[in-house]
Amino acid sequence: MQKVFSFGFWNFIASRILRNRIVIILILLGITVFLAFQWQHMKFSYSEANMLPDDAPINQQYAEFEDKFGSDGNAIMLATDDPDLFTPESFKAWAELADTLATFPEIESVIGIHNLQKLQKREDPKRFVMQPILDSDTITEEQITAYKESLFKDYPFYDGLIFNSETKTVQTVAYMKDSIVNAEGRKTFIMDKFVPLIDSFKEKNSLEIHVSGMPYIRTLNSQNIVDEIQWFVLSALLVTSFIFFFFFRSFRATLISMLTVIIGVMWAFGFLGLLGFEITVLTAVIPPLIIIIGIPNCIFLINKYQHEIKQHGNQAKSLQRVITKIGNATLMTNVTTASGFATFIFTQSELLKEFGILASINIIAIFILSLLIIPIIYSYMPPPQDKHLRHLGKQWIEGFVEWIVKMVKHRRVSIYFTSVAVLVLSIIGIFNIKVSGSLLEDMPQSAEFFKDIKFFEKKFDGVLPLEIMIDTKREKGVTKLSTLKKMDELKSEINEIEELSPPVSVVNLAKYAKQAFYNNNPKYYQLPTSQEQTFMSPYIKSMDELEGGLSSFIDSTGQYARMTMFMKDVTTEEITKIEQKLLPEIKKIFPKERYEVTLTGKALVYQKGTYYLVDNLIISLSLAILLIALFMAWMFRSFRMILISLIPNLLPLIMTAGMMGFIGIPIKPSTILVFSIAFGISVDDTIHFLAKYRQELKAHHWKIKQSVYPALRETTVSMFYTSIVLFFGFSVFMISSFGGTVALGGLVSATLLFAMLANLLLLPSLLLSLERSIANKKTMKKPQIQIIDTDDDEEEK
Template identity: 55%
Template sequence: MKNTIQVGFWEKLARIILKNRITILVILSALTIFLGYQWKNLSMTYTEANLLPKEHIANKEYQKFLDKFGEEGNLVVIGFQDKNFFTPKNYAAWNELMTGLKKSKEVDLVVSLNDLKKLEKDTVNEKFILTPFIDQSKVLDPAYLKSVQNDLFHNLPFYEGLLFNKESGSVRSAIYINKKLVNTAERKTFILENLVPKINKFEKTTGIDLKVSGMPYIRTINANDMKGEIGLFIGAALLTVSLIFFFFFRSFRATFISICILIVGVIWSFGTLGLFGYKITILTAIIPPLIIVIGITNCIFLINKYQQEIKLHNNQAKALQRVISKIGVSTLMTNLTTAIGFATFMITGNDLLFEFGLVTSINVISVYLLTLFIVPIIYSFMALPKEKHLYHLTKTYISTLLNVVENLVKTKRKFVYIVYGLLLVFSVIGVSQMKVSGSLIGEMPKSASFFKDILFYEKEFNGVMPLEIMIDTKKKKGVMKASTIRKMDELQNTIAEIPELAKPVSIVNLVKYSKQAFYNGNPEYYQLPTSQEQTFILSYAKNATKNSKENLMKAYVDSTGQYARITTFMKDIGTDEMAKVEKKLHSKIDEIFPKDRYEVTVTGKALVFQKGTSYLVDNLIESLIFAILTIAVLILYLFRSFKMVMASVITNILPLCITSGLMGYFGIPLKPSTILVFSIAFGISVDNAIQFMAKYRHDLLQSGGKVKKSVFSALRETGISTFYTSVVLILGFATFTLSSFSGTIALGGLISCTLAFAMFANLVVLPSLVLTFEKKKTRKEELENLEK
């Protein structure tokens, strides 16, 4: 009874579609115009990806830090390593560059050699005063500039690690962007239209190669590169799938219809992003090409079925009705499984993945409906396909391939299972070698100029990834107590000993510099005051903080004096290494800061991202299991057979295992981009299994329960579509390897690899498992045949 209702529904839907062709086309056109209009709401993201849910403890700690000290990722550094810098010509160009940046409304503070201040003692007023380090009236004297160079490297330990590397002679300046603008479009305008042209002018004038880094700069250039790649992905995906489609079908009109459907799908996907008000991120940027690659498979199934029907009976009306009624239900199920694969990202608790999962799953179903409506309607207006358009159905290489597959399934199932088992063992060994790696810059293009600059800063200044330690003394003005300063200094000494971290900066540095200034700038006195010195030196130091515009240290103690921060920078290290660093820090913190008197938090963008990666691995493994179970329930509902569920799931688990194993062997770590592969690939690869099962079930009913006959007839009919769609998907996802982003390359390459193994599994392993699971029935059939 249920089957009758199902068939009736699809036949009725076919009649509705074919009777209301013009109305449906008008509705689809109006919807396309509406979604196209939503493009006005599209814009690039200006913040880093936060992989943790808002309620996660690491996010709460980071937000508490931001509430006290504001945005910490607002530093841009400009540096160089050139022994010829200290000349009048080069210094003048540097002065012009830094002065121009300081005047920009987007810049809060510039700490640079040309405008450097040194702390001096004012004995009359009993305070420290900030005086210019360089006498601008003497900068045309080469000898004076050489003395400045010597003075900087030998007499100002306060700025060592912050503005220069004493050993290598590298120098840099620090530009602090307005915290209110750092996560807005104004940051992009400043970087691309103000900062970059000024840097180019300096390099052209002096011949000195400037190294530019810092999160605002990296994010801006990265987003600009990502924006440029969206068009590349869409163009490459369209070109690839259309060429392959034409190669298989040898029909210009079939190819043109498919391309039109895919272009509308792209308009809808961008329109959905705009409608929901979502930003374009590194993930949502790949949705349109994903829709192209996934959408073409619907076109292949429907057009291939239409041409098969025409070849069978040459009746267009009957063929179009069967395309909808027979293929409509199976393609619905395949698109549902694909959509489920993407929808599982919505349960990770992460906003970025939620948006990606929601928009992609909606558009997978949308492009399915689009294909289901447009293909039959457009073909209903056209003449019957010519013989040359149907020739591909009988191509020799396809027949040869299917003959080989059929022979393997018929006579060599044990061999198939042995190969399956060996591949599984091979995969398990590889999986044991997999590692987890989370890096804020790890997904960025290695070929980009800013990436080389990052390596420069890692070598010269131990990195540019901010790591923050916030100390709550639980008392107002508790930071300036001598005991607190000593504890902070002890912690900073530990940080300085960790090779992955840069020299830390905090109020401690200013206190040490205050003692040096008190003793007339003698660098030997750059240390904490003794108990006898601290009273009058600290009082001098407090007066030095009054000019907030020029005081760099204002950002390291909050207005109440209760909270202090220690800022350091870290190299681009992996998750495991970061865990070790964090353990060292927490061990020292617990040792020197009593928990009843202090609350110390280790946070920062880089650390939050690292924790986000580990969180993502755990949750996406859960979401993959959820996807497998959900799809299994869907298959169970469709076929009412646990054996068929087991056959489909076992078949499509193997490709995931092989890909995991290859990742282990080739040292490809689990990271945000590669974790996505498994849910996406499983949702797509199981589609061919459902197509086969649907045809097998149909033929089983038609043949009166003859298993062998049904298996091989289903293999013959769906084998062509399985081969076509697999090749298109493999090469379609391979276009992602054109990206300069390592994460996108890994995503495309690994999904292509998984789908290649899935093609083998669905063509060979699945029919073999069905025959094995139905062994009793097949033996009975063989006995009946012998009796006849």
């Protein structure tokens, strides 16, 4: 009864598709036009990818920091170590560049060597005032030379902030307005105003200039993602169409398949706009992914159609059977693939949820498009000619099929030995896998802005902001000399950490105030004593009225202080070591009952998110395995068959993980997707093989050997075709300039190739070796649904 229902349902679907072709075409056209209009709502991510849930402690701590002090990633830096800077002509050009930058409404303030100011003591009334260090109106060579000598020697407050006295590198820092840093206006400003300004400066001046800062890095990185989407889509289309044509030798079949997946890509972009999801490094992968997954659907449908035409030549009957015979199996394989992606929906990461939702929706959409478009288009075309069917009997593919059958028949011991050896080696490799949450690691290393990052790491100890927020638990607690001494002690500990720049805080300002009190003598750049603090009290109070003043370092109540430093591009493991060094010192210096000290910043939030992703990888992969096991149980109603079907799909995942350990590819946000994606796709081969195997079992009265080999011969060709398409399709991602995307493409390609071999060699070998306990009539009960029907003519009577 279930079998009749399954066949009857798909027969009903087939008749409705073929009888309502015009209506279906109009509906698809209407949906496509509607989704095309949604493209205008597509938006790009203007903030760092936050993998953590909003209620995660590290997120709440960072939110509290932003509430007190604003964004920590709003600075754009222009730097040079060119000795020619300190000549009148070059210095004026450098100052004009900064002044022009300051005129933009998106910029809050600009500080550099051209406009540095010094604290100057005044007696009546007692106060500090700010005065320019250099009179920039009349710049002579003598002035510039004297200024250069004085700058690196007399103003330690600016050392590490505006210049590096050791490397003689100087920088201009432009602070963007907080309202624009994480908004669309940032991209417009950077790409349309800032970049042309820098390019113009480089053309007119011979000075070597380096640009960095989080707003600049994030914008150029996002632009690279946008630029790569079109190349991914075009490359995926080109590669898959070439492979498709190589297999089928038919321009007609190739063009029909390309049309199907192109519409799928249009829908993918439309769903992005419709759902309001941002284009990130993850969601940018989906359009080409739809091409790669959609082409195998086309291969199964067109291959079946051509087989039917070759068998009996009746076009109407062939199209009917394409839908009734392949529709069910293709639905199941697409559902399992979508399930692999859908498991990300159950994570608490908004980034992964959006990726999971979008990917699973589009995978089901490309299945529907394939099932509708291919039969309808072929129904309006004449039947394929003999030249279109020649590929069905190619000798080279027949040779591959016979090799597979020979291996399973005569070399099962070798297959088991190889599988066990691979498993052991892979487990060894897994213990070498490292976790990396580097914010910059996946960025295109050949890009100019990445080279500039390395320049800043060398000259200023990094560009990634890291913050320490100190809560003194009382108003004006920051300005207490005891607090300042503790902060200075912590600063000494931080200076010992090679990966961090010297911190900038109110301590620096307090030291500078003492230097100014002693007529700017640099030897007095140190914390005042308690007695000196009393004398300096009226001067220090006057600093609140100065522009910038204390507000950059402490909040309005004087209860909270910040210590800002920059961090080199380090791995998650390295930042953990940094925390292990710092946190005990912080606890020792700042007693918990009197202070609450928080380590925060964008870079730290990103790093913590990587560990969260690793935990979610285990959860999502376990869910994928459980979900697909339930599919197997529902389809085959055999617990033993669930176990045997999972083995050839889990082994490739373990093998890939081991390969990552040996090659040195770390677990990171980009590579973490490999396992769920590959598992969801590779299990399709298992479903196709087991469905055909059960059909052969019934036809051969439950004789195992007479069933495995026919099933293997019939499914090997389609499995080989689809695996090759998937292998080269995912290899397209290896053209990316993003290291993570390259690793994702290479790892998924390798995993799917391993999975194909495991399903063609290991799975049938296990069935043959364990025939008495697993593959018999008792365990292979009547399935809940009929994936492949047995006798065509009998069913249609």
